[in-house]
Amino acid sequence: MRIGELSDATGVSVRLLRYYEEQDLLVPERTPGGQRVYGSDAVAVVRRIRALLGAGLPTRVIAEVLDCVCGSEAEIEPCLSPLLVARLDAIDGQIQDLQGTRSSLAALVAATEGRQLATADRA
Template identity: 60%
Template sequence: MKIGELSRATGVSVRLLRYYEEQELLSSHRTPGGHRTYAADAPQVVHRIRVLLDAGLPTRVIREVLPCVHGDGVRVDACMADHLRDQLRGIDQRIAELRDTRSSLAAILATTERLTERPATERAGLTPTA
């Protein structure tokens, strides 16, 4: 299967397929004319890559996990479970950090909005004279 055929079969751009090769997620062979050809199971491999990317895994982790992925990409050998748990913990930590960041930003915005609702003289620390 040529790269254009693989692109059409998977809905993944030729450029992205080349990137997967650069990241050692997908392999091809070269014809004597220099064209890339892929094995018959390449569409399934691309699907698995997409499933793992959608799960938030970086390509360096996918490279390690991919040989242990089976079927439609949602079943991985048990030996990789700890690795995936580590990735999940990292995602949970990033979510917690984002929640903290969001709370800080919301507090700044709330203070800003409270201050802008007050008359300009109060914001400047002046009291109106009668």
């Protein structure tokens, strides 16, 4: 199938499909005229890429592990498990950091609002 057909089948723009190719995530064959031609598995590959991107993996990591994904976009081989666990741990750490930051900011906002109320009461 050609790139436009792959775009239609996956809902992914032609520009993004070209980006996936630049990142070595998607490898088309070329016609003698230089046009991209994708194999029958290309739709599944694009869906896997989208699922991995949706899980927060950067394209450089996806390029390394894409061969470990099989079947539907939700099926993975055991070789991916440590990577996914590490990514999940990193996200949990970011959430904790953000919760701490949010608490600090909320305290500052509360203190500021308290000062504004006290000033308004004096007026």
